[in-house]
Amino acid sequence: MSTSQTVIVLLRRExxxxxxxxxxxxxxxxxxxxxxxxxxxxxxxDPKLLRLMGGGVVWVSxxxxxxxxxxxxxxxxxxxxxxxxxVLTPTPPVVWITGKILAHWLVSGVPLILVAPVLGVQFGLxxxxxxxxxxxxxxxxxxxxxIGAIGAALTLGLRGGxxxxxxxxxxxxxxxxxxxxxxxxxxxxxxxxxxxxxxLGGILIxxxxxxxxxxxxxxxxxxx
Amino acid sequence: MINRFNKYRYASPATFYxxxxxxxxxxYGAAALFCVAGLYIGLFLAPTDFQQSEAYRxxxxxxxxxxxxxxxxxxxxxxxxxxxxxxxxxxxxMASALAPTGAMLTFVSLWTGALWGKPTWGxxxxxxxxxxxxxxxxxxxxxxxxxxxxxxxxRRADRAGALxxxxxVVNVPIIYFSVRWWNTLHQGASVSMTKxxxxxxxxxxxxxxxxxxxxxxxxxxxxxxxxxxxxxRERNAQWVAQMLEADx
Amino acid sequence: xxxxxxxxxxxGERTLFTHLNFTLREGELLLVQGANGSGKTSLLRMVxxxxxxxxxxxxxxGEKIGAARESYHAEMAYFGHSPAVKEDLSAFENLDFAxxxxxxxxxxxxxxxALGHLGLGHCLNLPAKSLSQGQRRRVALSRLLxxxxxxxxxxxxxxxxxxxxxxxxxxxxxxxxxxxxMAVLTTHQPVMIPGIAPKILDLSA
Numbered sequence: 001m002s003t004s005q006t007v008i009v010l011l012r013r014e015x016x017x018x019x020x021x022x023x024x025x026x027x028x029x030x031x032x033x034x035x036x037x038x039x040x041x042x043x044x045x046d047p048k049l050l051r052l053m054g055g056g057v058v059w060v061s062x063x064x065x066x067x068x069x070x071x072x073x074x075x076x077x078x079x080x081x082x083x084x085x086x087v088l089t090p091t092p093p094v095v096w097i098t099g100k101i102l103a104h105w106l107v108s109g110v111p112l113i114l115v116a117p118v119l120g121v122q123f124g125l126x127x128x129x130x131x132x133x134x135x136x137x138x139x140x141x142x143x144x145x146x147i148g149a150i151g152a153a154l155t156l157g158l159r160g161g162x163x164x165x166x167x168x169x170x171x172x173x174x175x176x177x178x179x180x181x182x183x184x185x186x187x188x189x190x191x192x193x194x195x196x197x198x199x200l201g202g203i204l205i206x207x208x209x210x211x212x213x214x215x216x217x218x219x220x221x222x223x224x
Numbered sequence: 225m226i227n228r229f230n231k232y233r234y235a236s237p238a239t240f241y242x243x244x245x246x247x248x249x250x251x252y253g254a255a256a257l258f259c260v261a262g263l264y265i266g267l268f269l270a271p272t273d274f275q276q277s278e279a280y281r282x283x284x285x286x287x288x289x290x291x292x293x294x295x296x297x298x299x300x301x302x303x304x305x306x307x308x309x310x311x312x313x314x315x316x317x318m319a320s321a322l323a324p325t326g327a328m329l330t331f332v333s334l335w336t337g338a339l340w341g342k343p344t345w346g347x348x349x350x351x352x353x354x355x356x357x358x359x360x361x362x363x364x365x366x367x368x369x370x371x372x373x374x375x376x377x378x379r380r381a382d383r384a385g386a387l388x389x390x391x392x393v394v395n396v397p398i399i400y401f402s403v404r405w406w407n408t409l410h411q412g413a414s415v416s417m418t419k420x421x422x423x424x425x426x427x428x429x430x431x432x433x434x435x436x437x438x439x440x441x442x443x444x445x446x447x448x449x450x451x452x453x454x455x456x457r458e459r460n461a462q463w464v465a466q467m468l469e470a471d472x
Numbered sequence: 473x474x475x476x477x478x479x480x481x482x483x484g485e486r487t488l489f490t491h492l493n494f495t496l497r498e499g500e501l502l503l504v505q506g507a508n509g510s511g512k513t514s515l516l517r518m519v520x521x522x523x524x525x526x527x528x529x530x531x532x533x534g535e536k537i538g539a540a541r542e543s544y545h546a547e548m549a550y551f552g553h554s555p556a557v558k559e560d561l562s563a564f565e566n567l568d569f570a571x572x573x574x575x576x577x578x579x580x581x582x583x584x585x586a587l588g589h590l591g592l593g594h595c596l597n598l599p600a601k602s603l604s605q606g607q608r609r610r611v612a613l614s615r616l617l618x619x620x621x622x623x624x625x626x627x628x629x630x631x632x633x634x635x636x637x638x639x640x641x642x643x644x645x646x647x648x649x650x651x652x653x654m655a656v657l658t659t660h661q662p663v664m665i666p667g668i669a670p671k672i673l674d675l676s677a
Contacts (some may be wrong), residue, residue, distance in 0.1 A: 009572045013561075020560040020599075081554030084522060089574045090546040096573070150391055154384045158374045167370050168388060171363040172395050175402035182406060199405075203398070214391055217308075221383040224523045377484055460485055 006091045007099040014103030024072060029111045032065035036119045047124050054123030055133060055184025061119075062112050062137060062180075063173050066144035069108035070165050073100065073145075073152040074219070087223060093216040101142075101149050101212070109141035125188065132187040132197070139200040140180040146211040147172050153218035175203060236314055237454045238463045244447040251444035258437035265430035279343040282336050283427075288435040290333035290354075292442060293361060294396075296326035300368075301393035304386030314450075316382035317457075319389060320372055321449035325442050327365035334358055353407035357400045364392045378457060473497050474519070474623060474654060478528035481514045488514060492528070494673055498652040501645070501668055503659070506675030512658040513553065513627055515675065519656060520550045520625045532623075546575065549621035551629050555612035559601035563592055563611045566600055571618050578618055586617040590640065606632045613641060616648075624648060624655040630663075 018025055039057045040050055077083040086096055116137055120130045151169035155161040183196035266284035300322045307315035337355055338348045349355070368385055375381035458464050479492040488511030496502050504512050517523040519530055521537045521544065530537045532544045557566050564583060571578045587596055590610040600608055609632055616624060624645075630638055638661070645655060646665040657663065663670065 006573065006575070009569065013569045013573070016565070017558065017560055079554070080558060081552050081556035082558060084550070084552055084554075085556045085570065086573065087522060088520060088545050088548070088550050090542045091573075091575060092542075150388075154371060154388060155374070160374060164370055164374055167363070168367040171360050171367065171399070172391070174360060175395075175398050178402045178406045199402075210394070214387065218384070218387055221380055221387060224380065379482075457485075 003091065003095045006089075006095055007102070010096055010099035011103050011106070014100065015106065018103075018107040024069075025107055025111060028065050028069045028108050029115060031068055032061050032112050033115060033119065035061040035064055037122070040122075051124040051188065054120060054125045055129065055188065056181040057123065058116055058119050058133060059136075059140075059177055059181040059184070062116070062141065063144065063170070063177055065112055066108065066141060066148060067166055067169055067173075069104070070148040070152040070169070071162055072108075073104050073149055074156055075152070075161075078156050078223075083219070084223065087219070093219070094212045097149070097212045097215045097219070101145050101215070104149070105142050105145040109137075109145055112141060113137045125184070129184050129187040132193045133184045136180040136183040136193070136197060136200060139197065139204050140176045143176050143200075143204050143207045144173060146207040147176075149215045150211060150218055153215050153222055156219070156222040176200065179203070236312070237317075237458055238461075240314055241451055241454050244451050248444050248447050248451075251440050251447065255437050255440035255444055258433055258440060262430055262434035262437050265426065265433060270427045270430055271424060279340060282340045284430050284434050286333055286336035286340060287431050288438040289329045289336065290358060291435055292438040293326055293330040293333055293358065296322050296329065296442060297361060297364065297389075297396065298393060300326060301389045304389040307382065308386050308390070313382070313457075316386060317450050317453045318446065319386060320382070321446045321453060322442070323365055323369050323372075323385075324449065325445045327362065327369065329438065329442070330358060330362040330365060334362065351407065353400075353404040356403045356407070360399055360403070361396070364396075368392070473531075473533060474656075475531040475534075476515075476519065476528070477531065479515070479518060479530070480526040480528055481511050481518065482526045483511070483514060489675055490527075492673075492675075494671070496654050496656065496671070498654060499649050499668075500654055501649055501663075501665065501670040502654075502656045502673055503663065503670040504656065504673045504675065505658070510675040512675060516550075516625050516627050516656060516658060517552075520548060521545070522550075547622045549616055549619040549624050551612060551616070551624070551626045553627055555608050557600045557603075557608045557611050560599060562597045562599055563587055563603065563607075564596045566611055567614055567618070570615050574619065576618060576620070582618060586614040587611070589617060590614045591636065606634060606637065609633060610637060613644075616644065622653055624653065624657075626655065626657045628658055628660070630659050630661045 036057055039053065043049060043053070074083060077086070087093065089096070113134060116133055117130050120133050125133065148165070148169050151165040151172075154168065155164045158164060179196045179200040183193040183200065185191075186193040186196055262284060266281055270281070270284075272278060300319045303315045303319040303322070306312060307319065334355070337358070341350060341355075342348050368389055371388055372381045372385040375384055455464060474496040476492060476494045480490040481488040481492075488509075492515070494502060504515055506512050514523060518525050521530070521541065532540055532547075535544075537544045556570065558569075561569065564587065567587060568578065568580075568583050571583070584593075584596060587593065590613060592607060592610055592614070595603060595607070600611065603611070609629075613629065629641055633641065642663060642665055645657075645663075646668060649655060649665065649668050657670075
């Protein structure tokens with residue numbers, strides 16, 4: 001069976017599982033909305049300040065939400081033995097790992113991108129900035145899933161895994177945050193967002209090429 | 225039969241244990257000598273800076289600590305890579321032994337940076353690119369140590385830590401570059417720490433001597449810690465029992 | 473042919489076994505025995521490639537299993553402690569996805585047939601969380617029918633099964649071996665397969 005078929009079967013399975021557990025997907029989405037809504041309550045309702053902060057706040061919230069959903073990526077497959085069976089398929093691990101990360105992004109990254117413009121409007125972002133926000137999330141959230149997968153794989157089955165993942169993964173998320181929020185900033189201040197977006201795209205390509213190998217190694221270490 | 229197996233497994237750590245034991249006093253001694261010499265140069269011989277007066281003298285601690293903190297992370301990643309490539313247990317132990325010293329020096333450089341920042345910039349903390357990167361490096365050290373301490377099985381702990389160290393070292397340049405980019409966009413011309421106007425050569429000498437002291441200290445501390453790790457891991461091995469008997 | 477050469481296993485600080493050797497030819501059954509904690513599961517995980525041995529190697533048709541990964545995995549089926557059954561999927565979906573992910577093209581009828589053979593014909597579309605422990609293990613065992621693997625590696629396949637299922641699994645094993653298949657098995661129950669004298673590997677010795 002070709003690799004693309006394996007990925008398609010895996011995606012179908014993951015999406016079906018997510019459909020059966022819609023609650024998990026919605027929880028992450030609500031977390032994203034709530035965190036972003038807390039900021040105005042914390043710093044005050046001054047529209048000028050909020051417009052300045054908007055891009056960054058939405059991005060930080062997306063970072064936290066993406067991190068919160070990492071636990072799901074391998075943990076349940078590990079607990080019920082499915083992960084072992086995946087490792088033992090003839091398919092090269094990198095292939096199905098890429099499929100799993102893609103599925104994770106579809107289930108937990110894409111909803112964030114769809115809701116982000118609403119949050120952006122709450123912060124008074126301009127139309128152009130909203131477009132840039134969505135585009136930057138489109139480039140950036142897959143990186144969050146990719147890098148996060150390393151952390152999720154390494155902390156598989158450890159007590160306190162959730163907090164540990166954040167300690168491992170959040171520092172590695174910093175470049176994505178900087179370029180993502182920077183792009184929105186650039187659009188708001190009229191400096192232009194192209195440079196930030198192309199750097200974000202570069203990071204995405206790099207992460208896409210390298211992380212599946214790291215995740216494969218991490219899973220082998222954790223399963224043993 | 226079992227005996228031969230054990231010898232094959234334990235020969236390397238046992239040899240290392242005794243070898244390191246002989247070296248450690250020398251490295252600690254050298255560290256102390258260089259430290260005294262460096263501090264003498266830094267505190268007495270180096271002239272008072274005409275802009276920053278006496279406060280600048282903290283760089284004799286700050287700069288070597290910052291250099292070393294970054295260097296140790298790279299060395300740690302090298303040991304980790306060696307361990308993963310050749311499955312040598314000593315390499316993993318060296319990587320774990322270096323981490324606390326690296327974290328400590330990172331913390332020292334952050335702390336002394338704050339002490340220096342207050343009189344110079346008027347603030348304990350500024351989001352300068354170097355400071356921010358150093359802070360992130362501190363987080364990377366913490367993540368490495370937290371991961372290792374969360375895993376009970378030493379084999380898994382070794383390899384998982386090694387992998388995260390490698391992922392970290394690949395990311396460090398990206399993080400550093402992105403933080404600098406972010407910093408220049410937000411702060412314009414930020415105060416630069418190293419562009420001190422024409423540093424007197426005696427200052428440079430002082431800093432280099434202090435850096436040597438940091439090197440020696442790091443080697444000594446890492447070797448001592450590696451010895452502890454070996455003892456802990458091999459407490460059931462024959463040579464440890466024999467050594468303890470000989471000591472008692 | 474499956475060979476284990478000079479295998480050693482260390483878990484944490486305990487050396488579970490060293491210098492372990494075995495060979496398994498077509499039509500042979502290897503019964504791994506030993507007390508709890510003697511390393512039976514570790515040995516099986518080593519043999520299927522989930523775990524690297526501390527020393528020694530496992531050979532499949534004369535090649536190291538690490539080097540022959542793809543062809544080895546295509547010919548091997550592993551049944552572990554956890555049955556690898558997703559609670560949120562039905563019995564049918566579980567088996568269907570498991571086969572497709574393993575690269576085995578299956579038809580609906582084949583999947584239904586395999587589940588029916590293991591006595592799950594009436595609960596094909598029930599979510600696995602409503603199945604009993606024994607039924608879940610039957611779902612997992614049904615994979616063996618479709619995988620058409622030459623080598624079965626089964627870790628305690630008989631636990632939580634009722635009398636009927638016990639008989640069924642043993643007859644499946646017998647058929648598999650008579651067709652030239654191989655099996656490595658751990659169990660605490662007696663295994664009776666007519667016409668087959670299992671090789672015994674005792675880890676407590």
